[in-house]
Amino acid sequence: MTDRIHPIILCGGSGTRLWPRSRAERPKPFLPLLGASSLFEQTLARCAGEGFAAPLVVAGERHVPLVEAQGSPGMRLAVEPAARNTAPAIAIAANLLPGEAIMLVCPSDHHIADPDAFRRAVASAAALAASGRLVAFGIAPDRPETGYGYIERGAAIESGFEVARFVEKPDAETASAFLAAGGFDWNGGIFAFRADTFRRELAEHRPEMAQGVADAVSRGTWEGTRFHPDAASFGRVESESIDYAVMENTRCAALVPVAMGWSDIGSWSALRDARQAQDGEGQGNVARGPVELVDCRNVMVDSDGPRVSCIGLDDVIVVVDGEEVLVTSAAGAQGVGKLTGARSQ
Template sequence: MSETIHPIILCGGSGTRLWPRSRAVRPKPFLPLLGESSLFEQTLARCSGEGFAPPLVVAGERHVALVEEQGTPDMRLVVEPAARNTAPAIALAANLLPGEAIMLVCPSDHHIANTDAFRRAVTAAAGLAAEGRLVAFGIAPDGPETGYGYIERGAPIEGGGCEIARFVEKPDAERARAFLAAGGFDWNGGIFAFRADTFREELAAYRPAMAEGAARAVAQGAWDGAHFHPDAAAFAEVEGESIDYAVMENTGRAALVPVAMGWSDIGSWSALRDARRAGGDARDGGPDRQGNVARGPAELVDCRNVMVDSDGPRVSCIGLDDVIVVVDGDEVLVTSAGGAQRVGKLDGARRQ
């Protein structure tokens, strides 16, 4: 990479859709859901080495101990006084970096199977970011997914990437199938690259109060070793909003780098099942001929596309299709794969 990349790792959210394994005390990013290391540790690993600066992690107070437990020695941590969604979190980081710094914004809880493809996309995005672009990573869709937003590709940009024709909200199944059939649509993976000063300028143009509040929170904040504490009173006045709504859907400087890299946001138990089947995780023994995967003691008879994840009790299933069973301590979840998106609505998940 010709440009030094500054990884900005966002550790937010409670991961309720992966209840009961994901809990408030140890949510999804910090769990070894695929392989031996956590999703957060895997994110740090693929954003390290030649061409990368030490990571800057943004997390809430309740997750500081977990970030320190799993982080790297050269890591710096911004401790958010309150949860305000992605745009304010990124604004805190942008105000701590020099204007020319190229930021690579990554969620801490996504899975990327092909690190080489990811790094090639980062190199392309960094080149566009150096020219003043705000770059989104467009994930090559492999099905008519209704759980993600989409980005329609515009005209090609000389040197790589393309313009963004439009952002599309999460579609219904019919529209998702139409997008897939038409081509030229990618999933919005929530990964971005831009210069710190470019982001600050565009945020000030479209969300001036947010930009001013985040800048003031940083100016009045203080370092405590490798931890930065923004001013809580100033940050409390900042309204929460995603980077998509606050900046990316408004700016005239947006660009897209399409990439196929085996990406998943692991946003549900069914998504985790699919990632485990695709990856052949050694801890799971890989999928059997009927597409079943099991972690922990399990016996599956005449089952298809079943996932069992148990931390102790033996689980026995007979004649099931597209069912997920999770045992975590004294909590048991049984759901169809189709119902997995609604796990976060359970009382147990909301009480965690």
């Protein structure tokens, strides 16, 4: 069991930035946004086969039916009693696995166009993780993006690099400087490490969190393939990301760089870009449903019913979901989560 890589698939969040298609009852990971299968199903597929153990999914109670409906054979599911961000979620998994197990932590809602490149990076990361490193996957940047955190490479080691520093989301000028300088990668939120390494580092840097999750797991119960941590113990755990709790504090951080056609599909403009690369029409347009585009450039229309006709538009996104209609510029798509409809879903 421990000679294989253990995929830990994190299913969290409400997906408000892809409203109105993504709703609380059926958020982004479980939608077929790129191809016939959902982002969650695609994540499971690229973390399966030779060298991989059956996945362990960490999700909230609300999403259990969706996870189990789209899950894979042998999958186990840890059901979070409350949303506590990525560090406690990963800690649940780390406490359910043998210490020497290599964990591959993957968000459930990312797109990777080149799964082979991903698997090669996994092999490199697993080798570093086996030696006691906490490994982040560094995504090769292709633009001065201000919506992602960055990781600066340090000295070359084995199959990767030491981490010089983690950098918060920069302003445009700083992001351009990073791209020009080289040696900076996007932090894609994908990690690899041994279970005991993560438990040790969490205990060093967030001892109360580490103890709280350990208590929740030790007092938890199995119900078939579902694991339920103790709700009272877990409810007292602080909410914090793995970046803040562990990765920015550990002295064991490493980086494996990879160019794999990655996107977090964090906005409608990001989804448009991914669809353009996959199957875009002329002039960069992308259409789903009954759509007619005339003299348009870089326009995406996604309609599940009414016919949508657009003339002379540039960099505009239109989404129709039932009775809800969203119209936004591509530049304004990052603000969709602020809309009343998205917040009240």
